[in-house]
Amino acid sequence: MTIEQTLLADDVRVRIFKALADGTRLQIIRTLKESGVEMNCGEVGEKCEASKSNASYHFRTLREAGLITVRKEAQTKYIHLNVETFDSYLPGFLSSI
Template sequence: MYFSFMTIELKLSDDHRVKIFKALSDPTRIEIIRTLYNANKEMACGEVGEICSVSKSNASYHFRTLREAGLIIVRKEAQTKYTKLDKVTFQNYLPGFLETL
């Protein structure tokens, strides 16, 4: 019984790893992560998009991919969306990665 639970837990963890690496396989998303890391603060999604020279619709796609992988946290305040890195995910799955940017 315990083994089955561990197998499911490892499978979920592996699925999360796949999402993370797929999200990081795009140069634009790496640039978004780098921008957020260098800013070291929450930023408006539009501001990040401008810095990375990404159109609004394209930026929305990239932010969604990063959010679904657990790499960023997005919150909405009125009409503006703000984002920041989810450092816990980086610490758990990619320790030292952010420092290489």
């Protein structure tokens, strides 16, 4: 691995750890993991007891870190875990929560 690749991977790790350093975002990850399927943003927000604007902020942070993906269908946004990111950077993390 070159120095540039190492620095790029470290940048990704920093974004991931910053995204996971919040109780609400951990709860979102746990909720999505336990459901096993994609959920709409409103469902996740309700289960995590987050307001729409607060949940939106947390979803954006998780998406930018590559931990979730968002799919829009008409007016509804659906989110699900990006398991590949967890497997690459945090193997075993999902089974620990």
